Amino acid sequence: MVSMDYSAPPTTRPFDALFFDLGNTLIYFDGEWPEVLLRASRKLWQSLHEAGLELDDRLFYQEFFERLNEYYIERETDCTELTTAYLLKQLLAEKGYPNVSESTIRSALTSMYSVSQEHWHVEEDTRAVLTELKQQGYKLGIISNAGDDQDIQQLIDKAEMRPFFDLIISSAAMGIRKPDPRIFEWALVQLKVDHHRVAVIGDTLEADILGAKAADLFSIFLTRRADTPANRAQLDNIKPDAVIHTLGELPDLLKSIKNN
Numbered sequence: 001m002v003s004m005d006y007s008a009p010p011t012t013r014p015f016d017a018l019f020f021d022l023g024n025t026l027i028y029f030d031g032e033w034p035e036v037l038l039r040a041s042r043k044l045w046q047s048l049h050e051a052g053l054e055l056d057d058r059l060f061y062q063e064f065f066e067r068l069n070e071y072y073i074e075r076e077t078d079c080t081e082l083t084t085a086y087l088l089k090q091l092l093a094e095k096g097y098p099n100v101s102e103s104t105i106r107s108a109l110t111s112m113y114s115v116s117q118e119h120w121h122v123e124e125d126t127r128a129v130l131t132e133l134k135q136q137g138y139k140l141g142i143i144s145n146a147g148d149d150q151d152i153q154q155l156i157d158k159a160e161m162r163p164f165f166d167l168i169i170s171s172a173a174m175g176i177r178k179p180d181p182r183i184f185e186w187a188l189v190q191l192k193v194d195h196h197r198v199a200v201i202g203d204t205l206e207a208d209i210l211g212a213k214a215a216d217l218f219s220i221f222l223t224r225r226a227d228t229p230a231n232r233a234q235l236d237n238i239k240p241d242a243v244i245h246t247l248g249e250l251p252d253l254l255k256s257i258k259n260n
Contacts, residue, residue: 010137013137015195016193018133019212021143021201021202022144024226025201025222027121027246036119040116041064042057043252044111044112048060076206079180081145085109085148109151113148117151126161129250133251140164141165141168141187143178143184144169145177150221169186179207181214184217191242196216199217199220200217202220204231210211
């Protein structure tokens, strides 16, 4: 368990609160997604099979993840988070199982996500930076786009990061995704901070940076793991207020903003 002394914050901070993305910002993934998804799908099917559901394993793998891929594309356009549980229930209903219990669904998804969770690791500078920011008196929040809230909560607990944060929000729990400004606005209300006194740190131009701008928040683009096709496509269109390559650069950036 992390133990910290959050005493007497300085009054010269440029912001009162900082909202972080989670994946590829505070933690990173070291696996190969196709292989991980295949193993995860087997775990999902095995859990359902042990619960008494007669499902063709190969056909189920294919149909579930085809549906996931369609969902991933669709949710980027309308910012609605239906959740992985919703998709699974929908598919099982079509397979003749419309009344699968919540506990069976949850157990199956927990088995599935246990595979991908093995490949998420804390960035080497995360804890030191969060410790420094808390000691300086910042309120810290996580706002993460994800299809399953429990998965996000477990990742945070396994990384022993929960004590750092005053607020943790997933799109799965909220039903809306970044860049929809409402998810940021809800966080502002919860932490009782003004939008002029908040910065967002993330690795995705469209979700994090565009979302911050839509909510009138200061945006900081973290580029360490941001060389993706989606980001490259938006480089000329979405301009962050500041750019850092590693999280370790954040404290000095904040000091430079303070001194301007």
